[in-house]
Amino acid sequence: MIHSDPRFRTVVEPFRLKMVEPIHFPSREERVAAIGAAHHNLFALPAELVTIDLLTDSGTGAMSTEQWAALLRGDESYAGATSFRRFERVVQELTGFPYVLPTHQGRAAERLLFAHFGGPGVIIPNNSHFDTTRAHVEATGSVAVDLPSPLAGDTQLEAPFKGDMDLDALEALLKNQGSRVPVVCVTITNNAAGGQPVSMANLRAVRALCDKYGKPLFLDAARFAENAWFVREREPGYSRIDVRTIAQEAFRLADGTWVSAKKDGLVNIGGFLAFKDETLLTPLRNGLILNEGFPTYGGLAGRDLEALAVGLTEVTDEDYLRYRARSVAWLGHGLERGGMPVLKPFGGHAVYLDARRLLPDWSPDDLPAQALAVALYVEGGVRGVEIGTLMFGRTRPDGHQVAAPRELVRLALPRRVYTQAHVDYVIEVGTWVAQHKECLQRLRIEWEPEALRHFTARLHPIRSSARGLRQLESP
Ligand SMILES: *Cc1c(COP(=O)(O)O)cnc(C)c1O
Numbered sequence: 001m002i003h004s005d006p007r008f009r010t011v012v013e014p015f016r017l018k019m020v021e022p023i024h025f026p027s028r029e030e031r032v033a034a035i036g037a038a039h040h041n042l043f044a045l046p047a048e049l050v051t052i053d054l055l056t057d058s059g060t061g062a063m064s065t066e067q068w069a070a071l072l073r074g075d076e077s078y079a080g081a082t083s084f085r086r087f088e089r090v091v092q093e094l095t096g097f098p099y100v101l102p103t104h105q106g107r108a109a110e111r112l113l114f115a116h117f118g119g120p121g122v123i124i125p126n127n128s129h130f131d132t133t134r135a136h137v138e139a140t141g142s143v144a145v146d147l148p149s150p151l152a153g154d155t156q157l158e159a160p161f162k163g164d165m166d167l168d169a170l171e172a173l174l175k176n177q178g179s180r181v182p183v184v185c186v187t188i189t190n191n192a193a194g195g196q197p198v199s200m201a202n203l204r205a206v207r208a209l210c211d212k213y214g215k216p217l218f219l220d221a222a223r224f225a226e227n228a229w230f231v232r233e234r235e236p237g238y239s240r241i242d243v244r245t246i247a248q249e250a251f252r253l254a255d256g257t258w259v260s261a262k263k264d265g266l267v268n269i270g271g272f273l274a275f276k277d278e279t280l281l282t283p284l285r286n287g288l289i290l291n292e293g294f295p296t297y298g299g300l301a302g303r304d305l306e307a308l309a310v311g312l313t314e315v316t317d318e319d320y321l322r323y324r325a326r327s328v329a330w331l332g333h334g335l336e337r338g339g340m341p342v343l344k345p346f347g348g349h350a351v352y353l354d355a356r357r358l359l360p361d362w363s364p365d366d367l368p369a370q371a372l373a374v375a376l377y378v379e380g381g382v383r384g385v386e387i388g389t390l391m392f393g394r395t396r397p398d399g400h401q402v403a404a405p406r407e408l409v410r411l412a413l414p415r416r417v418y419t420q421a422h423v424d425y426v427i428e429v430g431t432w433v434a435q436h437k438e439c440l441q442r443l444r445i446e447w448e449p450e451a452l453r454h455f456t457a458r459l460h461p462i463r464s465s466a467r468g469l470r471q472l473e474s475p
Helices: 028-037 065-072 082-095 106-117 131-139 167-180 200-213 224-234 243-252 278-291 302-314 318-337 368-380 420-435 466-473
Strands: 099-103 123-126 143-146 184-187 217-220 256-260 271-275 350-354 385-387 408-412 443-447 458-461
Touching (some): 082 099, 200 217, 368 408, 368 443
Parallel strands (some): 184 217, 217 256
Antiparallel strands (some): 256 271, 443 458
């Protein structure tokens, strides 16, 4: 295996290309026009005007030859399809859970699960709720409580498992308000904390608390393979255990899981719920039939289940995971060397740029992270996503912004899509922008909807300094 030959250090992409999809190179002029027409909202850009699209790693991956071949095997029978049984076997082998319900994506599984566990007066703890998870918990009238490790708050601290749950806080919650908690959730990797992994030691300790207080444990396991990779790389005692065994061990510490297969399922659409408590089967299956479809296809076609069965098997390939972690770290180190402040350590699926450290004198009213995301697009055709005041803040009655805790831009890498040359180009663009930060334009919100404003808000630049503007007009 090339990756273990000490004479050669390059981590090559563990695939070659059999089909190519052209990417587009609009000129800077075209990009300036496009961002204006999109009201400075990157979600409103036509995808063909983006050169490197790092908006999300969700559903944007490339399928393998085996997955494409499996599509043809799809059995589209309404009930009892062989494709379902193949998918079910793979999920059972991976998770150890006997009951498996396919859903069209992760949030559909969340809707079913929290329709059952949630309701007014209920508290759902999690190391950090993903945004759709929080929305589904809250939609039932429950309270979604985040209990992240205290280490997660320090964006520069190089700790190995910043995704961990705060065990003291969990125990305090279970001791004082345990009767209101029907289930404990842990998200692996912890997306909201920057794709940071959760250690097996932490999972075991959460399991012990769940046993002590008689609570089931569910994993939000969209990135289960990336988490297992980091456990092997970083956690004492795991360096010789294969990644799939580690992933299996994590699932076996829990009572159930839900998975957005658009991440480590290596498919463009899909998800599932799996669990061991038979009494959950009837209510969750009824919800599935009502909202998604018959239990042997859920919200998916038979061919989707085939591709997912293959994806769930391929994703724990260690050459793939090494390449994946290496690509993220390569991007992060490159940007850091170029003068871009980044969140550390680098997580499993994305690099997070810290706009507050790049632009320390900007006010939250100027939307610094959105301004940085816009600059990466205008200067290089690179699309990331703002995770800052536009996404998590709000406008006060006096027109000023309530700031988000951090001003980040996330550059998420789709799986098996971009090569090192693409990543090197993004590093160059980020470096240029960091070195010309005086050109960034402060933004203001022109119009916003009542909820989830970042998807559809309209923004406009304000003229902050004549110097910055002149440079922007004639770079
Ligand atoms: C993506 C994701 C979800 C939601 O899944 P969708 O497939 O986007 O509906 C839930 N939790 C985590 C951790 C995720 O990353």
